[in-house]
Amino acid sequence: MGILVDGTTRVIVQGMTGRSGTFYTDLAMRYGSEYVGGVRPGKGGTRHMGLPVFDTVGEAVAETGATASLILVPAHNAAAAMLEAINAEIGVAVCVTERVPVHDMLQVHAALHESKTVLIGPNSQGILTPAGCKIGVMSTADARPGCIGIASRSASLTSEIVASTSAAGLGQSTTVGVGGDPIHGLGFRRCLEMFRDDDRTRGVILIGEIGGIEEEEAADYLTSIEYGKPVVALVAGRHSPSERRMGHAGTLSMFGSRTAGEKAARLERAGVKIADDADKVTPAMVDALA
Amino acid sequence: MILSESRSKRLLSEYQVGIPAGATAASEAEAIERARDLGCSRFVVKAQISAGGRGLAGGVSFSDSPEAAGKAAAQILGRRLVTEQTGPAGEVVRRVYVEEAVNIRDSLYLGIVIDQQTALPTLLGSAEGGVAFEQEAAVRPEILDRLALAPDCAYDDDAITGFLERIGLDGEPLSNARQLVIGCIQAFRKNDISLLEVNPLAVTDAGQTLAVDAKIVLDGNALFRHPEFEALSDDLWVDTAERTARDNEINLVRLKGNIGVITNGAGLGLATNDMIFDAGGLPANFMDIRTTATSFGIARGVDLLLAESDITVLLLNVHGGGMTVCDTVVEGLAFAYSRSKRRLPIVARLAGQNAPWARTILKDRRLPHEHFDTMSAAVSRAVSIASGRYR
Numbered sequence: 001m002g003i004l005v006d007g008t009t010r011v012i013v014q015g016m017t018g019r020s021g022t023f024y025t026d027l028a029m030r031y032g033s034e035y036v037g038g039v040r041p042g043k044g045g046t047r048h049m050g051l052p053v054f055d056t057v058g059e060a061v062a063e064t065g066a067t068a069s070l071i072l073v074p075a076h077n078a079a080a081a082m083l084e085a086i087n088a089e090i091g092v093a094v095c096v097t098e099r100v101p102v103h104d105m106l107q108v109h110a111a112l113h114e115s116k117t118v119l120i121g122p123n124s125q126g127i128l129t130p131a132g133c134k135i136g137v138m139s140t141a142d143a144r145p146g147c148i149g150i151a152s153r154s155a156s157l158t159s160e161i162v163a164s165t166s167a168a169g170l171g172q173s174t175t176v177g178v179g180g181d182p183i184h185g186l187g188f189r190r191c192l193e194m195f196r197d198d199d200r201t202r203g204v205i206l207i208g209e210i211g212g213i214e215e216e217e218a219a220d221y222l223t224s225i226e227y228g229k230p231v232v233a234l235v236a237g238r239h240s241p242s243e244r245r246m247g248h249a250g251t252l253s254m255f256g257s258r259t260a261g262e263k264a265a266r267l268e269r270a271g272v273k274i275a276d277d278a279d280k281v282t283p284a285m286v287d288a289l290a
Numbered sequence: 291m292i293l294s295e296s297r298s299k300r301l302l303s304e305y306q307v308g309i310p311a312g313a314t315a316a317s318e319a320e321a322i323e324r325a326r327d328l329g330c331s332r333f334v335v336k337a338q339i340s341a342g343g344r345g346l347a348g349g350v351s352f353s354d355s356p357e358a359a360g361k362a363a364a365q366i367l368g369r370r371l372v373t374e375q376t377g378p379a380g381e382v383v384r385r386v387y388v389e390e391a392v393n394i395r396d397s398l399y400l401g402i403v404i405d406q407q408t409a410l411p412t413l414l415g416s417a418e419g420g421v422a423f424e425q426e427a428a429v430r431p432e433i434l435d436r437l438a439l440a441p442d443c444a445y446d447d448d449a450i451t452g453f454l455e456r457i458g459l460d461g462e463p464l465s466n467a468r469q470l471v472i473g474c475i476q477a478f479r480k481n482d483i484s485l486l487e488v489n490p491l492a493v494t495d496a497g498q499t500l501a502v503d504a505k506i507v508l509d510g511n512a513l514f515r516h517p518e519f520e521a522l523s524d525d526l527w528v529d530t531a532e533r534t535a536r537d538n539e540i541n542l543v544r545l546k547g548n549i550g551v552i553t554n555g556a557g558l559g560l561a562t563n564d565m566i567f568d569a570g571g572l573p574a575n576f577m578d579i580r581t582t583a584t585s586f587g588i589a590r591g592v593d594l595l596l597a598e599s600d601i602t603v604l605l606l607n608v609h610g611g612g613m614t615v616c617d618t619v620v621e622g623l624a625f626a627y628s629r630s631k632r633r634l635p636i637v638a639r640l641a642g643q644n645a646p647w648a649r650t651i652l653k654d655r656r657l658p659h660e661h662f663d664t665m666s667a668a669v670s671r672a673v674s675i676a677s678g679r680y681r
Contacts, residue, residue, distance in 0.1 A: 213407055
């Protein structure tokens with residue numbers, strides 16, 4: 001179980017023959033995920049790491065029955081790769097690529113409207129259902145199958161929380177990196193909806209930060225229903241100067257973007273338990289589940 | 291990447307956006323000459339820095355003769371201007387923009403942003419433009435009008451007209467403003483702009499519309515499509531240390547404190563700084579080592595911290611993930627120490643991928659460090675060292 005991906009998910013890799021494509025496909029296959037092919041225009045008909053390579057996503061889906069795609073292509077081709085995956089109606093497309101131009105993402109976002117594809121990313125570490133399926137570039141060393149759903153805007157803090165939830169014996173149902181860019185696919189709200197319907201998930205951890213509107217959308221959603229499972233959130237950047245840019249493109253505070261404190265307060269009003277720092281997230285969840 | 295006012299306006303003028311006559315100058319003599327060339331009777335001299343908030347910080351002044359404009363330029367050139375947007379270090383003024391002062395009848399505001407909620411480029415407009423606009427809009431959001439464009443910035447002519455009517459325009463100024471807005475939309479799309487602001491959008495006594503001040507933020511991720519902007523990045527980058535860090539795949543922001551912070555990932559960097567503040571300390575910087583950084587690049591980043599005399603301790607907080615592993619960071623740290631005379635104490639907290647190996651490196655290279663298993667313990671130790679309670 002878990003959300004979006006599990007042991008039955010069949011994955012192709014767009015950009016599999018490149019250096020990082022090769023490296024991360026290899027790691028994911030060793031982890032035991034079901035990788036069934038790759039896409040690289042011009043190399044259709046060849047094989048790479050024992051898997052068939054296709055010219056297009058459409059051909060790869062038709063031949064392999066793939067249900068998900070990992071996109072590891074350079075930034076200037078990333079939007080085209082995402083659009084191709086969306087047009088081929090693949091179930092889940094995960095884009096790890098960083099630094100995708102925002103105007104390109106406007107086109108991709110428009111294509112997602114009424115499409116059958118759930119896009120994760122870009123600028124995401126990916127999605128992991130421990131012992132089921134890994135689509136992304138995250139470390140799996142500390143991940144354990146379990147009952148906590150994690151949706152995060154930060155890869156480094158996700159590693160942190162994965163390690164602490166495993167150490168506490170809770171483990172993870174699925175961890176999702178929604179990505180650090182201002183315009184992206186899947187967000188907190190949809191993750192919360194899916195974790196709510198997932199039997200294995202007993203509690204949800206949200207890892208947010210300054211900028212963007214993910215936390216506000218999550219708070220509005222949680223206010224609108226009786227969620228039924230504990231939600232714990234960390235919102236990083238409470239002390240960062242609001243006018244300045246801190247790393248992620250999505251964290252540029254601008255029109256309408258709230259401070260970390262305002263985001264945390266809004267989530268708290270929606271019934272979310274706020275952890276002041278990363279070390280307090282898992283203890284808060286342990287308390288909530290006790 | 292933020293374009294200065296003069297570059298922003300020059301870019302907009304290529305799209306038929308009207309701007310007042312003006313030119314840049316780097317000295318008093320140059321400023322006098324530029325003012326004479328303008329041949330008008332009243333001038334405005336504006337500091338060219340990348341941050342906003344100049345008007346309120348004394349970066350803009352008016353004068354009635356070329357000589358007075360020269361004096362105004364001399365007063366501000368070489369000065370460090372600190373505005374609410376520059377950060378505490380401020381920005382040194384290396385050039386001024388000498389411009390014809392226009393008779394403004396109405397000051398409007400025009401912006402184009404990418405609305406994260408709708409994922410659409412969106413026009414923002416207000417009848418109440420001017421220096422205090424941002425503060426005003428924050429408390430009275432109703433003064434701001436919006437119009438969403440298509441994802442590719444396509445627009446509907448009638449909708450633009452309606453939008454301009456709503457911000458108080460009619461007659462000739464409206465048709466002039468429409469040309470200005472359409473020029474801005476084209477510039478926004480063709481140059482991969484992520485934020486464009488014209489404030490004030492001035493309506494002159496004669497009914498002309500002019501972009502009297504403009505600010506453009508280019509999408510740094512799209513620079514590969516715009517080699518023409520590469521040359522600009524040199525003189526526009528705010529802070530040399532931050533720029534050096536960026537060239538080495540590190541996001542660095544300098545802050546006021548004395549704890550040098552080394553972290554991987556923006557989220558972990560923000561969370562670490564939060565914990566330092568909560569423990570009563572002050573971080574000297576925010577650091578996000580990008581997944582693409584090498585040990586050599588990380589060494590350059592550590593060099594920058596070792597060069598800051600205010601810093602008394604380094605806090606190394608790394609969670610090795612699938613892309614940045616702990617030993618890559620520690621190798622960079624060791625390299626920086628090997629070529630520096632400074633032996634700042636290091637408080638380390640290493641977890642995740644290759645953490646044990648990275649700790650072995652810290653020991654083998656005899657780096658002056660203490661290791662803690664939790665973030666809180668490491669942060670509290672760093673804060674006590676920084677506050678002088680060391681040993």
